[in-house]
Amino acid sequence: xxxxxxxYKLIIDAAVEVIAENGYHASQVxxxxxxxxxADGTIYLYFKxxxxxxxxxxxxxMGQFIExxxxxxxxxxxxNKKLLTLIEMHFRQLAEDHYLAIVTQLxxxxxxxxxxxxxxxxxxxxxxxxxxxxxxxxxxxxFRDDLNRKxxxxxxxxxxxxxxxxxxxxxEKYDLVSLAPSVHxxxxxxxxxx
Amino acid sequence: xxxxxxxYKLIIDAAVEVIAENGYHASQVxxxxxxxxxADGTIYLYFKxxxxxxxxxxxxxMGQFIExxxxxxxxxxxxNKKLLTLIEMHFRQLAEDHYLAIVTQLxxxxxxxxxxxxxxxxxxxxxxxxxxxxxxxxxxxxFRDDLNRKxxxxxxxxxxxxxxxxxxxxxEKYDLVSLAPSVHxxxxxxxxxx
Amino acid sequence: xxxxxxxYKLIIDAAVEVIAENGYHASQVxxxxxxxxxADGTIYLYFKxxxxxxxxxxxxxMGQFIExxxxxxxxxxxxNKKLLTLIEMHFRQLAEDHYLAIVTQLxxxxxxxxxxxxxxxxxxxxxxxxxxxxxxxxxxxxFRDDLNRKxxxxxxxxxxxxxxxxxxxxxEKYDLVSLAPSVHxxxxxxxxxx
Amino acid sequence: xxxxxxxYKLIIDAAVEVIAENGYHASQVxxxxxxxxxADGTIYLYFKxxxxxxxxxxxxxMGQFIExxxxxxxxxxxxNKKLLTLIEMHFRQLAEDHYLAIVTQLxxxxxxxxxxxxxxxxxxxxxxxxxxxxxxxxxxxxFRDDLNRKxxxxxxxxxxxxxxxxxxxxxEKYDLVSLAPSVHxxxxxxxxxx
DNA sequence: AATGAATGAGGCTTCATTCAT
DNA sequence: CATGAATGAAGCCTCATTCAT
Numbered sequence: 001x002x003x004x005x006x007x008y009k010l011i012i013d014a015a016v017e018v019i020a021e022n023g024y025h026a027s028q029v030x031x032x033x034x035x036x037x038x039a040d041g042t043i044y045l046y047f048k049x050x051x052x053x054x055x056x057x058x059x060x061x062m063g064q065f066i067e068x069x070x071x072x073x074x075x076x077x078x079x080n081k082k083l084l085t086l087i088e089m090h091f092r093q094l095a096e097d098h099y100l101a102i103v104t105q106l107x108x109x110x111x112x113x114x115x116x117x118x119x120x121x122x123x124x125x126x127x128x129x130x131x132x133x134x135x136x137x138x139x140x141x142x143f144r145d146d147l148n149r150k151x152x153x154x155x156x157x158x159x160x161x162x163x164x165x166x167x168x169x170x171x172e173k174y175d176l177v178s179l180a181p182s183v184h185x186x187x188x189x190x191x192x193x194x
Numbered sequence: 195x196x197x198x199x200x201x202y203k204l205i206i207d208a209a210v211e212v213i214a215e216n217g218y219h220a221s222q223v224x225x226x227x228x229x230x231x232x233a234d235g236t237i238y239l240y241f242k243x244x245x246x247x248x249x250x251x252x253x254x255x256m257g258q259f260i261e262x263x264x265x266x267x268x269x270x271x272x273x274n275k276k277l278l279t280l281i282e283m284h285f286r287q288l289a290e291d292h293y294l295a296i297v298t299q300l301x302x303x304x305x306x307x308x309x310x311x312x313x314x315x316x317x318x319x320x321x322x323x324x325x326x327x328x329x330x331x332x333x334x335x336x337f338r339d340d341l342n343r344k345x346x347x348x349x350x351x352x353x354x355x356x357x358x359x360x361x362x363x364x365x366e367k368y369d370l371v372s373l374a375p376s377v378h379x380x381x382x383x384x385x386x387x388x
Numbered sequence: 389x390x391x392x393x394x395x396y397k398l399i400i401d402a403a404v405e406v407i408a409e410n411g412y413h414a415s416q417v418x419x420x421x422x423x424x425x426x427a428d429g430t431i432y433l434y435f436k437x438x439x440x441x442x443x444x445x446x447x448x449x450m451g452q453f454i455e456x457x458x459x460x461x462x463x464x465x466x467x468n469k470k471l472l473t474l475i476e477m478h479f480r481q482l483a484e485d486h487y488l489a490i491v492t493q494l495x496x497x498x499x500x501x502x503x504x505x506x507x508x509x510x511x512x513x514x515x516x517x518x519x520x521x522x523x524x525x526x527x528x529x530x531f532r533d534d535l536n537r538k539x540x541x542x543x544x545x546x547x548x549x550x551x552x553x554x555x556x557x558x559x560e561k562y563d564l565v566s567l568a569p570s571v572h573x574x575x576x577x578x579x580x581x582x
Numbered sequence: 583x584x585x586x587x588x589x590y591k592l593i594i595d596a597a598v599e600v601i602a603e604n605g606y607h608a609s610q611v612x613x614x615x616x617x618x619x620x621a622d623g624t625i626y627l628y629f630k631x632x633x634x635x636x637x638x639x640x641x642x643x644m645g646q647f648i649e650x651x652x653x654x655x656x657x658x659x660x661x662n663k664k665l666l667t668l669i670e671m672h673f674r675q676l677a678e679d680h681y682l683a684i685v686t687q688l689x690x691x692x693x694x695x696x697x698x699x700x701x702x703x704x705x706x707x708x709x710x711x712x713x714x715x716x717x718x719x720x721x722x723x724x725f726r727d728d729l730n731r732k733x734x735x736x737x738x739x740x741x742x743x744x745x746x747x748x749x750x751x752x753x754e755k756y757d758l759v760s761l762a763p764s765v766h767x768x769x770x771x772x773x774x775x776x
Numbered sequence: 777a778a779t780g781a782a783t784g785a786g787g788c789t790t791c792a793t794t795c796a797t
Numbered sequence: 798c799a800t801g802a803a804t805g806a807a808g809c810c811t812c813a814t815t816c817a818t
Contacts, residue, residue: 007803025306028787039804041790050788080386106310109303112219116300120363134385143385148376151357155380158356159349166348169314182342186349190384191328191337192274223813224780233779235815244813395782413694416808427783432810468774494698497691500607504688508751522773531773536764539745543768546744547737554736557702570730574737578772579716579725580662611792612801621800623794632792 008046011036015057020099024107029053051111055118058108061100062122065093070129079137080188083156086133087187088180090160094168095176105161105168130156143188156187202240205230209251214293218301223247248305249312255294259287260320267323273331274382277350280327281381282374284354288362289370299355299362324350337382350381396434399424403445408487412495417441439499443506446496449488453481454514461517467525468576471544474521475575476568478548482556483564493549493556518544531576544575590628593618597639602681606692611635636693637700643682647675648708655711661719662770665738668715669769670762672742676750677758687743687750712738725770738769 014036033040047053069089073082094101137143208230213221227234263283267276288295331337402424421428435441457477461470482489525531596618601609615622651671655664676683719725
């Protein structure tokens with residue numbers, strides 16, 4: 001399996017750095033190869049083409065990202081705590097990996113639609129995690145049972161994504177993780193005075 | 195002022211169609227010129243460069259978009275009704291203009307970061323509108339007064355944007371506008387059982 | 389029509405020279421552009437791709453080649469004289485255009501099969517000319533009427549082609565045109581003592 | 583001597599198949615190695631470079647080809663019968679080996695001129711055989727004694743080669759070997775009514 | 777003001793060959 | 798002898814922009 005070969009990870013990590021530093025469109029294969037310390041041709045022993053590098057970057061990094069969240073949320077008992085944990089982990093992981101934040105929030109969105117559809121596939125497991133928390137919350141009678149669950153998921157993901165993108169675009173000047181409780185409160189309690 | 199010359203609008207409209215039909219990366223200047231019925235060189239009498247076309251597209255279309263929303267919300271009395279109207283108008287305008295929906299939700303996001311920063315500037319007035327509704331809601335004691343307003347704005351915009359993008363990516367197969375009340379309820383009342 | 393534009397001919401002629409001087413595989417598009425005195429990109433205003441240049445080279449040059457032969461043979465009365473004229477013209481035209489001889493006999497044969505099939509299409513009118521001379525010769529009772537005409541055509545073309553190729557490969561050291569009567573005699577009278 | 587080692591022949595045969603199946607330009611060394619069941623590097627223990635494989639292919643196959651013809655013609659008594667036998671054997675061997683026919687008539691001609699000059703060297707013994715038959719025919723007073731023998735050889739080889747190439751390009755749809763007597767008659771008796 | 781022919785920089789990918797094991 | 802992972806040079810083509818008319 002190619003993913004276990006040492007150069008595979010080398011190239012993936014180089015790609016993240018190069019994309020974060022140069023931007024998506026200025027990320028030539030030759031730049032990635034140089035940063036990874038391999039020949040240009042070597043890239044093509046591990047990846048079908050340039051797009052395959054990018055999809056793989058997302059798969060690898062997003063895979064770990066989601067795994068961390070799944071693992072952390074599964075330890076919590078109720079849906080409310082799970083949701084808070086999900087938000088915290090979402091923010092924390094991106095706050096801790098500057099390159100990853102830039103790549104996922106800004107650069108990979110410049111890819112063409114085909115690639116974006118593939119990226120969406122990678123994201124699906126994350127959306128499933130959110131779905132399950134919503135379902136659990138309803139079962140536990142913590143969340144209202146008249147909810148359009150798909151809409152709820154879109155609200156949660158849209159809110160987190162927009163929050164992180166704003167933070168990245170503001171050069172990460174404030175503490176993202178500390179926003180988690182407020183975001184959680186907003187999502188669960190809404191705007192209205194009770 | 196160039197914007198009043200007849201070919202300016204011709205080119206802008208051609209650009210929207212070309213981008214919607216071909217996708218951002220397959221939208222060459224020559225294609226836009228052809229669709230507009232002008233020579234390639236003529237484009238450069240009205241626009242500094244290709245990026246300027248795209249920014250202008252966004253400015254023109256987004257300007258109208260926001261104007262409609264401002265006008266519609268100003269007629270409503272309280273912040274709750276204003277927010278519902280904003281959501282409805284946001285959804286309706288994109289639902290009614292297929293090309294605009296594709297261009298704003300999918301294609302223009304493939305532009306490079308510089309362009310995206312300019313697009314963000316164009317978006318600012320819309321964010322201000324949201325801000326003002328929030329402020330008004332707090333003053334009218336409809337919304338809680340312990341809110342991080344910037345966060346609220348990100349939640350609102352992130353939720354709407356994610357909802358529309360999902361709808362576009364699902365080929366606009368369901369009725370977007372009819373989702374407005376549910377989205378409004380979610381945002382104002384949150385997930386939790388009261 | 390592109391063929392009437394001055395740069396079209398310029399590029400075709402440059403291509404013949406470049407191919408003759410450098411060989412088929414070392415004939416980069418950029419070399420042809422340089423020799424033609426145009427930018428690389430200009431080539432693509434007149435030709436679809438590199439292969440299109442090569443097919444066009446063959447079409448243009450072979451078109452003239454065949455036209456000359458048709459015109460010269462049509463003035464002759466009987467099939468024997470027509471055949472002699474065809475052989476002479478075939479030899480003379482290649483003997484007079486060193487570049488053309490190299491390109492048709494040696495370089496274009498290195499092209500891939502798709503291109504060769506297209507080249508064969510261009511050659512068809514020439515084969516038709518040969519066919520008609522054979523037919524006429526039979527009608528005039530100059531040639532035997534028990535001939536497999538396709539085979540005769542292959543013999544004639546194969547003999548001429550092999551003769552020219554040998555001459556080119558021997559660096560055109562002897563007079564090709566003066567061989568015409570002998571070749572004609574061979575073809576019409578065969579090897580055998582009568 | 584390397585030629586006696588088992589892998590030498592293995593590689594030669596693999597090369598013929600790969601070239602016949604994929605075409606000259608799509609015949610990578612790695613494909614030949616795979617078909618031969620050896621590592622890429624092993625090829626270079628037996629051959630200097632890729633061109634050396636191709637020359638060797640031609641040497642080996644053409645060597646057998648010529649040997650068969652020499653052996654068969656030497657049993658015949660007069661030059662006429664020898665020539666007929668040569669034509670029959672030429673056709674038969676290619677008709678019986680589909681791969682060889684494609685490789686010699688179509689694919690190897692795409693090689694560059696250096697390689698083609700080497701291939702011509704390999705062909706020389708065949709041309710010598712033809713020369714000797716012509717000479718014998720003249721001595722036996724079967725053929726005219728005013729012949730330009732080099733020209734005759736070119737006619738014979740050109741005719742056979744063109745006939746076979748046409749047959750290969752027509753997907754070998756008709757019986758090549760049965761054409762031998764007609765070709766022989768054409769060459770010996772010519773076109774003219776006696 | 778309008779044209780559109782011409783420009784030319786720039787990057788992904790292939791594949792013959794090498795060499796450490 | 799044999800392997801096969803790694804190398805890295807090399808070229809076709811696109812398309813935003815210009816400028817002579």
